[in-house]
Amino acid sequence: MDASERSKDEVLLKRGLKRAKLFQIQKLTKNIRLYKNKRGSEEQLEKNRRKSERFAQDLETIKDIDITKLSKLLLSKDEDISSILTTKEMPVDVTKRAQWRLLHTKVMKETCLTSLFENPSPVTDKPEELSQMEDTDSEEIEEEMNKGTLNVDSSEEHDNNSITEESSDDSHKKQKKVLPHQVQTLFVESLSKSNKDTRRMSSTKQVKFIKQKSVKKNRMGQRQRRLMWESLYGAGAKHLKDATTVRKKKRGSKFL
Numbered sequence: 001m002d003a004s005e006r007s008k009d010e011v012l013l014k015r016g017l018k019r020a021k022l023f024q025i026q027k028l029t030k031n032i033r034l035y036k037n038k039r040g041s042e043e044q045l046e047k048n049r050r051k052s053e054r055f056a057q058d059l060e061t062i063k064d065i066d067i068t069k070l071s072k073l074l075l076s077k078d079e080d081i082s083s084i085l086t087t088k089e090m091p092v093d094v095t096k097r098a099q100w101r102l103l104h105t106k107v108m109k110e111t112c113l114t115s116l117f118e119n120p121s122p123v124t125d126k127p128e129e130l131s132q133m134e135d136t137d138s139e140e141i142e143e144e145m146n147k148g149t150l151n152v153d154s155s156e157e158h159d160n161n162s163i164t165e166e167s168s169d170d171s172h173k174k175q176k177k178v179l180p181h182q183v184q185t186l187f188v189e190s191l192s193k194s195n196k197d198t199r200r201m202s203s204t205k206q207v208k209f210i211k212q213k214s215v216k217k218n219r220m221g222q223r224q225r226r227l228m229w230e231s232l233y234g235a236g237a238k239h240l241k242d243a244t245t246v247r248k249k250k251r252g253s254k255f256l
Helices: 003-037 042-063 067-075 079-086 094-103 106-116 127-133 136-147 152-162 168-175 181-212 222-233 238-254
Strands: none
Touching: 003 042, 003 067, 003 094, 003 106, 042 094, 067 079, 079 094, 094 106, 222 238
8 A cells, every 4th residue: 555545544534533433422422411310229320320430431531532543553453453343342441442432333334444444354354243243333323414313222222232231121122123224314315305395396386376366356336236137137037126126115215
């Protein structure tokens, strides 16, 4: 790899690491708030306190990670970094755990790591290992960037899978299947597009209806109505005779 290619790869890695770092900071902040506000028994409260403390520790460690240094270690295929890439379990060491969080997000595994190395690492050699290693971080990174929201419950499922302190009540979440994000994204895009088309069509129909709506005319006067009735029903129509009788009576009452 020449200097120019290495420089481009380093830029790509740094960009992906920055996005992963931003996502992890937002996610851990939400998790800390979540576990601090949870209610339950004394045992559960103590467990939630330990989780929030661990998340706070991970948060500070991730903030201190040097993106440039980590990208250079990735390009040089450092042994420690390679071991973090290949492991499926989150490491116990705080620094390695923070690096594991960054490197196992979807933006890193699918865009940066798989496209940069000419000799892929064991993570990219075996697609089945990639599918097994996909966690909630992988599924949430695009959702967070596209929608600006985070699924806290999904992140809780990820933490239950990776840390040994979780209770057996949460063990069923480990077997929960996550739908492929591409299908979900296509569905959301098509749904939003159809909604936009529907709104556009309804607004167009409304404009046409307003244009085609006839202008309201004033009611005809009494003489005009009488002339119209005579032309339609003739002068001998009953309702015309009744009207004539009433009019004559009114005239006669004026002279009394």
